[in-house]
Amino acid sequence: MSSLHGEAAASAQPRVFIVDDHGMFRSGVRSELSGDVEIVGEADDVAPAIAEISKCQPDVVLLDVHLPGGGGQEVVAAVKPDHPQVRFLALSASDAPEDVIAVIRAGARGYVTKTISGPELVEAIRRVAAGDAVFSPRLAGFVLDAFASGVAADIDRPSFDSELDQLTAREREVLRLIARGYTYREVARELFISVKTVETHVSSVLRKLQLSSRHQLTRWATERRLT
Amino acid sequence: MEDMVEHDAAATQDAGAGGHWTAWLEARGIRLSRRPASAGPLRRAVDGRVFGGVAAGIARRTGFDAGLIRALLVIGALLTTGLLAALYVIAWLVIPADGTDTAIGTKALTDKRGIGLALGLTSLLAVGLIIASALHVAWVTGLAVPLLVCAAGLVLIARNAPESERQYLRDLADPVAPATGGRRSRRLLRIGVAVLLLIAGLAALLSGHASTYQLLLPLAGVMLLVGGFALALGPWWLRIARDLVGERQARIRAEERAEMASRVHDSVLQTLALIQRRADDPHAVTKLARAQERELRSWLFDGRAPGSLGDQAGTLADGVRLLQQEVEAQHGITVEAVTVGNCELDEELTALLAAAREATVNAAKWSGAPVVSVFAEVEPGSVSLFVRDRGCGFDPDAVSGDRKGLAESIRGRVARRGGTATIRSAPGEGTEVSLVMPRMAAGSPRGATAATPAGRLPRRP
Numbered sequence: 001m002s003s004l005h006g007e008a009a010a011s012a013q014p015r016v017f018i019v020d021d022h023g024m025f026r027s028g029v030r031s032e033l034s035g036d037v038e039i040v041g042e043a044d045d046v047a048p049a050i051a052e053i054s055k056c057q058p059d060v061v062l063l064d065v066h067l068p069g070g071g072g073q074e075v076v077a078a079v080k081p082d083h084p085q086v087r088f089l090a091l092s093a094s095d096a097p098e099d100v101i102a103v104i105r106a107g108a109r110g111y112v113t114k115t116i117s118g119p120e121l122v123e124a125i126r127r128v129a130a131g132d133a134v135f136s137p138r139l140a141g142f143v144l145d146a147f148a149s150g151v152a153a154d155i156d157r158p159s160f161d162s163e164l165d166q167l168t169a170r171e172r173e174v175l176r177l178i179a180r181g182y183t184y185r186e187v188a189r190e191l192f193i194s195v196k197t198v199e200t201h202v203s204s205v206l207r208k209l210q211l212s213s214r215h216q217l218t219r220w221a222t223e224r225r226l227t
Numbered sequence: 228m229e230d231m232v233e234h235d236a237a238a239t240q241d242a243g244a245g246g247h248w249t250a251w252l253e254a255r256g257i258r259l260s261r262r263p264a265s266a267g268p269l270r271r272a273v274d275g276r277v278f279g280g281v282a283a284g285i286a287r288r289t290g291f292d293a294g295l296i297r298a299l300l301v302i303g304a305l306l307t308t309g310l311l312a313a314l315y316v317i318a319w320l321v322i323p324a325d326g327t328d329t330a331i332g333t334k335a336l337t338d339k340r341g342i343g344l345a346l347g348l349t350s351l352l353a354v355g356l357i358i359a360s361a362l363h364v365a366w367v368t369g370l371a372v373p374l375l376v377c378a379a380g381l382v383l384i385a386r387n388a389p390e391s392e393r394q395y396l397r398d399l400a401d402p403v404a405p406a407t408g409g410r411r412s413r414r415l416l417r418i419g420v421a422v423l424l425l426i427a428g429l430a431a432l433l434s435g436h437a438s439t440y441q442l443l444l445p446l447a448g449v450m451l452l453v454g455g456f457a458l459a460l461g462p463w464w465l466r467i468a469r470d471l472v473g474e475r476q477a478r479i480r481a482e483e484r485a486e487m488a489s490r491v492h493d494s495v496l497q498t499l500a501l502i503q504r505r506a507d508d509p510h511a512v513t514k515l516a517r518a519q520e521r522e523l524r525s526w527l528f529d530g531r532a533p534g535s536l537g538d539q540a541g542t543l544a545d546g547v548r549l550l551q552q553e554v555e556a557q558h559g560i561t562v563e564a565v566t567v568g569n570c571e572l573d574e575e576l577t578a579l580l581a582a583a584r585e586a587t588v589n590a591a592k593w594s595g596a597p598v599v600s601v602f603a604e605v606e607p608g609s610v611s612l613f614v615r616d617r618g619c620g621f622d623p624d625a626v627s628g629d630r631k632g633l634a635e636s637i638r639g640r641v642a643r644r645g646g647t648a649t650i651r652s653a654p655g656e657g658t659e660v661s662l663v664m665p666r667m668a669a670g671s672p673r674g675a676t677a678a679t680p681a682g683r684l685p686r687r688p
Contacts, residue, residue: 115561115598137600141565144604148568179565180659181600181615 014129017058018042019049019075020091021068025114029062032118037125045069050078057083059129063108065092065099072099073106080107089128091116097142104209110134132199133206140178143167143209165212167205174201258292265290271324278399279319279384309373316380324392335383340470344386345379347467352378354456358449482643489636493585494522500592501557543610544569546580547603550587554599558591561598568605570666575644579612579664582648585636586614586660594618594658609665617657623650637662 016037020026021044030039040056043049046069053061053075061079065072076088088108092100093115100111109128112121113136124134135143147167167175170191177187184202188195249259265287272283275293282300286293304311320332335341356371385396498519505511544566551564572580583601590599596618603612623633633650637660641648646664 113563115563137563137565137602141567141602144567176602176604179567179604180602180613181563181598181617 013038014059014125015040015056016125017053017056017061019044019053019061019067019072020064021045021066022064025064029121033122033125036122046074046078049075053079053086054083058086060125061086061088062125063088063090063103065090065096065103071102072108073103076103076106076108087128087131089124089134100139100142101146101209104139104206107210109206110136111139112136113138127199131203133202135175135178135202135205137179137181140175143205144172144175144179147208165208167208171201171205174198175205178202259295262290264288269322270326271319271322273325276395279315280324281315281318281322284322284325309370309377313373313376313380316377316384319384320380324389327389331384331387335387338383338387340467340474341383341386343467344471345382347464348382349375349379350456350460351464354453354460357452485635485639486643489640490526492636493581493588494526495519497588542569542571543576543580543603543605546572546577547583547601547612550580550584551601554584554587554591558588560591560596562587562591562601563598564601564603566603566605570605570610575646575664575666576610578640578644579610579646579662582637582640582662583612583614583660585640586662589633589637590614590616590618590658594620596657607666609663611664612662613659614662615657615659620652620654620656620658622654623652 014037016033016039018026018029018039019042020029023044026042026044030042033039037060040058041052043052044067046067049061049063049067061075063072063075067075072088072090079086079088088103090100090103090108090111091114092111093113104111109131110124110133112124112134116124116136127134144167147165173191174187177190178184182190184195184198188198191198253259269288270284271280272287272293273280275283277283277297282296283293285291286296289296300311300315304315320335321330323330352375353371356374385393388396498515501515502512505515547564547566551562554560555562570576583603587599587601590596594616596616598616600615601612602615603610637650638648641662641664644664646662648663649661650658651661652658
């Protein structure tokens with residue numbers, strides 16, 4: 001992006017909104033992302049977040065899973081119906097599977113841990129802005145776990161949409177590599193496929209995660225939290 | 228695949244020429260026509276072998292089909308009452324395998340215990356055969372020489388073949404081996420077969436003799452013979468047996484020593500290395516030394532092995548979490564741990580975890596990467612653990628043999644329990660250590676949903 005295309009580059013910068021109850025974290029993210037994305041606003045709780053996001057219509061919302069006034073999924077659920085073009089990337093330090101699955105099921109396009117490095121976060125935001133899904137190793141592990149455990153348990157319920165309730169072998173492979181800490185590019189190289197194909201697989205997994213009607217998924221997440 | 232296509236093509240051709248039986252043979256994968264022979268010395272084949280790879284080797288050398296040569300060998304062995312089988316075993320001993328230049332026989336010559344065992348076994352067999360000949364079971368004595376040669380040869384092969392070939396033989400014997408195990412049904416089966424054999428043997432003996440008296444006389448002779456042999460050869464047999472037991476004990480001791488060395492390496496040597504690096508910080512040194520002292524004491528006096536994690540953790544997921552906490556606390560890096568599925572820790576998995584811990588510590592110490600990823604997955608047939616960093620990497624081939632961490636604490640530790648360890652690394656590209664342990668009994672494969680006992684949780688509809 002040379003200076004000739006400065007304007008194009010600026011408009012290509014995704015407009016980002018940060019929702020997190022820790023001021024320290026918000027300012028940290030702000031300084032890490034400055035120059036790569038345009039930060040259009042921030043909020044520290046559910047109610048102000050819903051109002052602000054509806055007003056400024058960002059491309060991507062960085063959403064803390066835990067907020068004092070409720071879970072991050074409430075923000076997604078409130079904004080999504082009226083503004084479907086706003087995309088959400090969940091951020092969390094706690095990694096409780098129940099919360100993560102809930103916020104993804106509500107409609108977030110991805111999930112990363114708060115320990116993520118600046119450049120990686122920028123890449124994740126770009127991906128979500130482009131409509132792709134972003135899976136951290138942990139989320140990939142969750143999904144593998146949740147979808148692996150139920151195959152036998154669901155046999156007695158033939159009415160299930162089997163396409164939505166199962167991962168393909170390839171999707172499993174991709175998730176496994178992501179869980180092992182591979183980036184999309186490394187996954188693509190390992191499996192001899194293009195990065196675009198990796199993104200397609202991950203998006204398809206995200207869709208299954210959001211649309212699958214298996215009660216298994218919720219139950220699995222709840223049980224994991226109790227252990 | 229290619230072979231099949233060729234066979235089919237050849238089969239149709241020959242059938243057109245009128246040879247029905249050749250077509251019949253070739254439909255069964257036996258090719259009569261010759262292919263160009265390969266040059267070079269005769270070697271036992273590794274690919275496509277059934278036993279020793281002698282037939283496949285001859286097939287390659289002469290250009291005939293291996294199936295054809297095998298069929299001829301079997302027919303020949305039957306016609307010569309086993310002589311050809313003995314020749315086969317000798318060929319197995321004398322012909323080197325693919326890619327090597329020394330035959331098993333060369334190595335067997337230096338294996339004193341093996342030769343002793345072979346001689347002991349043949350002498351025992353010989354006694355049995357003499358008894359059989361005394362009882363006029365003529366068909367057994369016809370097999371005598373080939374049987375003795377085969378037995379002795381196979382003993383030497385089993386003891387002196389290279390490890391890969393021994394593994395292949397073990398796999399080959401695998402379906403038979405469980406019959407010697409302690410399972411009740413298997414034991415009953417074994418006893419049943421033994422009783423059947425005894426009855427059949429007695430019937431054969433009695434039917435060949437007119438009266439009991441005529442049978443008693445040779446039996447008495449046999450008794451005397453057995454007594455004589457036992458007196459003459461007994462001490463020697465005993466010594467051979469004792470030698471073998473001693474050898475086995477020595478091997479167990481060596482393994483224990485290796486296990487202990489890797490434990491000491493993981494705990495004491497690691498700590499000493501850390502202390503050297505932080506020599507300028509007396510507070511940290513004291514802390515490290517105290518922690519090490521506690522660990523060492525609990526190992527020596529309470530029998531709790533250091534670096535094992537298994538004692539405090541009941542399940543694999545717990546173990547991975549502990550590993551994460553410990554390494555993060557000791558080395559100040561981030562360990563990103565992901566576990567899929569869960570199961571109880573047994574001895575094998577504890578070893579796997581210890582190896583993973585060592586790999587993680589290595590990554591923390593040498594790679595320079597701020598984050599190390601640990602991924603554990605429990606599948607019905609195996610448990611896999613991956614430790615990955617995006618640090619400086621190294622050339623695995625260039626690591627000198629005395630780097631205990633890689634060779635012993637990771638590879639050796641996992642291999643001793645039947646697992647595999649693969650290390651992928653290149654300078655500048657980071658390192659990934661993959662550890663896989665097959666699950667033996669695997670009572671009930673416990674998925675993530677079963678990670679808590681189902682009874683404790685309210686079941687939802």
